[in-house]
Amino acid sequence: MSKIPETLRYSDTHEWVEDLGGGRYRVGITDHAQELLGDLVFVEAPEADKAIRAGAVCGVLESVKAAADLYAPLDGTVVERNDGLGDNPQWLNEDPYGQGWIMVVEADASAGDGLMDAAAYAKIAEV
Amino acid sequence: MPYIAHDAAETAAMLAAVGVERLDQLFDEIPPVLQVQDMALPEGLSEMALQRELEGRALANAPLRCFAGGGAYAHHIPAIVWEIAGRGEFYSAYTPYQAEASQGTLQVIYEYQSFITRLTGLEVSNASLYDGASGLAEACLMALRIQGGDKSILVPENLLPGWRRVLDSVLGLQDIRLVSVPYDRATGTLILPADAGDAAALIIPQSNALGLLEPVDALTDWAHAHGLLAIAVVNPLALALLKAPGVWGTQGADMAVGEGQPLGIPLSGGGPYFGFLACRKAQVRQLPGRLVAKTVDGQGREGFCLTLQAREQHIRRGKATSNICTNQGLMVTAATIHMAALGGYGLQQTAVLCHERAVRLRELLAGVPGVSLPYGGAFFHEFVVRLPHAAVAVRDALLGYGLLAGLPLSDWGMGEAGDLLVCATELLEEADLLAYRGALTSVLETL
Amino acid sequence: MSDSIFDHDHHVPAVALPSDIPAALLRKTPLNLPNPAELEVLRHYTRLSQKNFSIDTQFYPLGSCTMKYNPRIAHTMAALPGFARLHPDTPAQGMQGLLQVLWELQEWLAATTGMAAVSLTPAAGAQGELAGVAMIRAYHAAHGDHGRRKMLIPTAAHGTNPASAQMAGFDVVEIPNLADGDLDMAFLDQHLGPDIAGIMLTNPSTLGVFERRITEIAARVHGAGGLLYYDGANLNAILGRVRPGQMGFDAMHLNLHKTFATPHGGGGPGAGAVAVQERLRPFLPLPVVAREAAGALRWLDEGDLPRSIGRLSAHGGNIGVLLRAHAYLRRLGRAGVGRVSAYAALNANYLLRELQRVGYQAAFPERRASHEFILSVSDLQKATGIRALDVAKRLLDFGIHAPTVYFPQLVPECLLIEPTETESKATLDRFVTVMAQIRREALEQPELLREAPHHLPVGRLDEALAARRLDVAGGL
Numbered sequence A: 001m002s003k004i005p006e007t008l009r010y011s012d013t014h015e016w017v018e019d020l021g022g023g024r025y026r027v028g029i030t031d032h033a034q035e036l037l038g039d040l041v042f043v044e045a046p047e048a049d050k051a052i053r054a055g056a057v058c059g060v061l062e063s064v065k066a067a068a069d070l071y072a073p074l075d076g077t078v079v080e081r082n083d084g085l086g087d088n089p090q091w092l093n094e095d096p097y098g099q100g101w102i103m104v105v106e107a108d109a110s111a112g113d114g115l116m117d118a119a120a121y122a123k124i125a126e127v
Numbered sequence B: 001m002p003y004i005a006h007d008a009a010e011t012a013a014m015l016a017a018v019g020v021e022r023l024d025q026l027f028d029e030i031p032p033v034l035q036v037q038d039m040a041l042p043e044g045l046s047e048m049a050l051q052r053e054l055e056g057r058a059l060a061n062a063p064l065r066c067f068a069g070g071g072a073y074a075h076h077i078p079a080i081v082w083e084i085a086g087r088g089e090f091y092s093a094y095t096p097y098q099a100e101a102s103q104g105t106l107q108v109i110y111e112y113q114s115f116i117t118r119l120t121g122l123e124v125s126n127a128s129l130y131d132g133a134s135g136l137a138e139a140c141l142m143a144l145r146i147q148g149g150d151k152s153i154l155v156p157e158n159l160l161p162g163w164r165r166v167l168d169s170v171l172g173l174q175d176i177r178l179v180s181v182p183y184d185r186a187t188g189t190l191i192l193p194a195d196a197g198d199a200a201a202l203i204i205p206q207s208n209a210l211g212l213l214e215p216v217d218a219l220t221d222w223a224h225a226h227g228l229l230a231i232a233v234v235n236p237l238a239l240a241l242l243k244a245p246g247v248w249g250t251q252g253a254d255m256a257v258g259e260g261q262p263l264g265i266p267l268s269g270g271g272p273y274f275g276f277l278a279c280r281k282a283q284v285r286q287l288p289g290r291l292v293a294k295t296v297d298g299q300g301r302e303g304f305c306l307t308l309q310a311r312e313q314h315i316r317r318g319k320a321t322s323n324i325c326t327n328q329g330l331m332v333t334a335a336t337i338h339m340a341a342l343g344g345y346g347l348q349q350t351a352v353l354c355h356e357r358a359v360r361l362r363e364l365l366a367g368v369p370g371v372s373l374p375y376g377g378a379f380f381h382e383f384v385v386r387l388p389h390a391a392v393a394v395r396d397a398l399l400g401y402g403l404l405a406g407l408p409l410s411d412w413g414m415g416e417a418g419d420l421l422v423c424a425t426e427l428l429e430e431a432d433l434l435a436y437r438g439a440l441t442s443v444l445e446t447l
Numbered sequence C: 001m002s003d004s005i006f007d008h009d010h011h012v013p014a015v016a017l018p019s020d021i022p023a024a025l026l027r028k029t030p031l032n033l034p035n036p037a038e039l040e041v042l043r044h045y046t047r048l049s050q051k052n053f054s055i056d057t058q059f060y061p062l063g064s065c066t067m068k069y070n071p072r073i074a075h076t077m078a079a080l081p082g083f084a085r086l087h088p089d090t091p092a093q094g095m096q097g098l099l100q101v102l103w104e105l106q107e108w109l110a111a112t113t114g115m116a117a118v119s120l121t122p123a124a125g126a127q128g129e130l131a132g133v134a135m136i137r138a139y140h141a142a143h144g145d146h147g148r149r150k151m152l153i154p155t156a157a158h159g160t161n162p163a164s165a166q167m168a169g170f171d172v173v174e175i176p177n178l179a180d181g182d183l184d185m186a187f188l189d190q191h192l193g194p195d196i197a198g199i200m201l202t203n204p205s206t207l208g209v210f211e212r213r214i215t216e217i218a219a220r221v222h223g224a225g226g227l228l229y230y231d232g233a234n235l236n237a238i239l240g241r242v243r244p245g246q247m248g249f250d251a252m253h254l255n256l257h258k259t260f261a262t263p264h265g266g267g268g269p270g271a272g273a274v275a276v277q278e279r280l281r282p283f284l285p286l287p288v289v290a291r292e293a294a295g296a297l298r299w300l301d302e303g304d305l306p307r308s309i310g311r312l313s314a315h316g317g318n319i320g321v322l323l324r325a326h327a328y329l330r331r332l333g334r335a336g337v338g339r340v341s342a343y344a345a346l347n348a349n350y351l352l353r354e355l356q357r358v359g360y361q362a363a364f365p366e367r368r369a370s371h372e373f374i375l376s377v378s379d380l381q382k383a384t385g386i387r388a389l390d391v392a393k394r395l396l397d398f399g400i401h402a403p404t405v406y407f408p409q410l411v412p413e414c415l416l417i418e419p420t421e422t423e424s425k426a427t428l429d430r431f432v433t434v435m436a437q438i439r440r441e442a443l444e445q446p447e448l449l450r451e452a453p454h455h456l457p458v459g460r461l462d463e464a465l466a467a468r469r470l471d472v473a474g475g476l
């Protein structure tokens, strides 16, 4: 079973969102997503200052055997990107909720309203 | 039954296992109206009869001493090249998707990629595209992806016209505009365009369709100064002598593409050849076609495998960098063995010989009464002579002397009616050059 | 350490570069390619060849790829100097022998496919697809029908289909297959409309079964103003028996490197000739060979076919491959082509039965196999975690090439198996014995499979390291 931390919220496209307070949110992909994709070898995430829209494609994830779009889980503006992933895409496999975070987004307090809690996401990740 | 092993007993046993009585019952899910009994094909031939028939056809092609180039060149191919490339283990293997069972092919491709990066001075080479011209179309699409948003490509008017037509048909499908860059009718080389418009890249042919060398440093710098990528179109053999695209101008060209045929591939009436495409590492994710990387297995043993496959159609489907699947693998195997057999030294020597023969032939032909040289610039192994009669007629008359004298530029809608593009390679000896001069002299006297 | 060609280098004198070329245009840096002796070259590449599996040395039941015997006579004929030394720009009067061969091949392929006209120029299946959908686009444009931008493609289709449609400027709409392998007609109907350009199908499909309602599909697509494209990768299943032209297809390609026994060469070259119905003839890619009234042959060009979709390569295509396909077809003749599909189907159906007998599960057990079939090892995955890839890798240990795995993506843990007609019963029986043993191993000693292959020059390679480190050229 993949890990689904209780403290985070989730999109149905397998991104997690952590509320950092002050209108800032950290974003990454779930443990389940990295398991599906296999060994990740490349991540393309939006640069700082880029506006993203919930549900829209904002980047690319490539593994040895698959390629997947990265979807924005909420509306907002990117303020920070994890540039370490450029040389260390394996962080997404090894530590998807920690070192493998993808970006920090600035957004309204209501931006994440459509997201799921851990229990709801667990139902999606099971099937 | 040619190429089928089954005897009657075996067939019967297999049919019984399947639970049918006759072979045609295996097609019982196909609506009967769609099944036909006979087709308008000739009767089969024994191998002996087939050989006799095809040897006759081969002889019906006139054996000619070749002075024609234009993108396909007659070179010596060391005997070992096809002796090895023709081995069943290379010849009859599939694409190396099962890496453990394909280390031979994979290492050959890795060595090929290494050779091409050294010839071009760029960091990455793919495992081949169909031919030079379709490779150039792919390079243009790659430039458009890298640049994003741009909608046109600057195409020199002295690019080989056959290549231009391929760009027209392939890029036209995506409504990409090809903007022509004119060449100076007096020198035959490119005139720097006034502005770059919305172009993503400038194509820089070295040499151009007239055989002339272009001022590649200035063209590359112009492209970069205008925010364009520089796509070098090069002859791989010429690169043994000429400056590598990776060091053109102050920053170097961004991509190099070309026809690989001069590297050990027989002329074969036009194919199969192969296209090579090299680029910078920073842009490798936009590269079309296969790529091989060195890695290790679980026990730390060195090995090779296909890599960055997420660029390709079998994974990315409609969003792949290209639709290419089957490429020109065996040609790359031959080219790799060819480059190894000649070595760096042999390639350079061959290139120098081609150049010397061409210089000598040009001098000889210029001495024939009525023949002039329209262009004075430097060249590698091809040049234009201006004849006092239509080049087509002269070319046809010279067939009678056993010579393919060159390519009439009028076939391409270029130059004047008398212009003939002539090529010399290491295959031609002094006696061949003299024979050409003699034959041309007599033909011009009688026309 | 593997032995590299760069390990064989001998000192050579510097080559003097020509003085009549401006120094600024000449090479600045040494060429830096190795200079091995001829025997070193010969041994190095001979040894490398021995690390390959190939049809000439192994059974190669790679689904969708038609790895049949590549007759050597075809190779010998293509290498005749009269063909091999022919410059592509030789005027037609100097290449009548070649043009005769190509013209016959065009005629024979038209007869085999039930189509009106053929162009041999595409270099491979994917380039044939591009030509085919480009012709569909040109056809609609010629009828002022510019709104037709949608191309329907089954989810199970080969990746080149959507990639080619995309390259031709179409929007791809994927259509699902039903549980019995046939196309979802309800879904099809939903998408047929004035914006439909056409549909790309393989029949038998990539699921290894014949699409039974093909004539009905054709009628509906035509009714909506669309055209049908046939991906000829599976033509071996019906060669000499069923013609795509009669199934209702308007355009198609043939993979001559599959059905017509030309070699795969470790990745290519192939040839992807296209065949079309009369109404698409004006749009064929150039060049095409034509026979004049007096019997002389010549290349057709833009003057003859002004509405052609144009050229796909600088010359006539992969002529050497076309010569091989011609030799193969001429050798087989009218009777031989029908035997191809008959024995290909016999081998596939026999192998399917035998593999079911030793416990493997067919993806479509109710259906007749075409020239290939799909097994799913989901049951093994549930039992011991063994995946299709593990079975594939273990087969290599027995000197048998793996079937195609993970294509079509639709069937979980699938093995797509295509024996081809040129394999003997004894070879198939040995395969069944080996597969039975692998099945036992999968249940009793799964780690044996997970770590396979054990007996090859290398074991499973670290593909993640390969992509992350990206050492794609070297030797220094």
Ligand SMILES: Cc1ncc(COP(=O)(O)O)c(C=O)c1O
Pocket: B324, B325, B326, C064, C065, C124, C125, C126, C127, C158, C160, C161, C202, C206, C231, C233, C234, C255, C270, C272
């Ligand atoms: C079903 C199918 N379609 C299309 C293709 C593409 O053909 P090619 O590799 O010759 O471009 C293949 C080949 O692998 C195939 O199996």
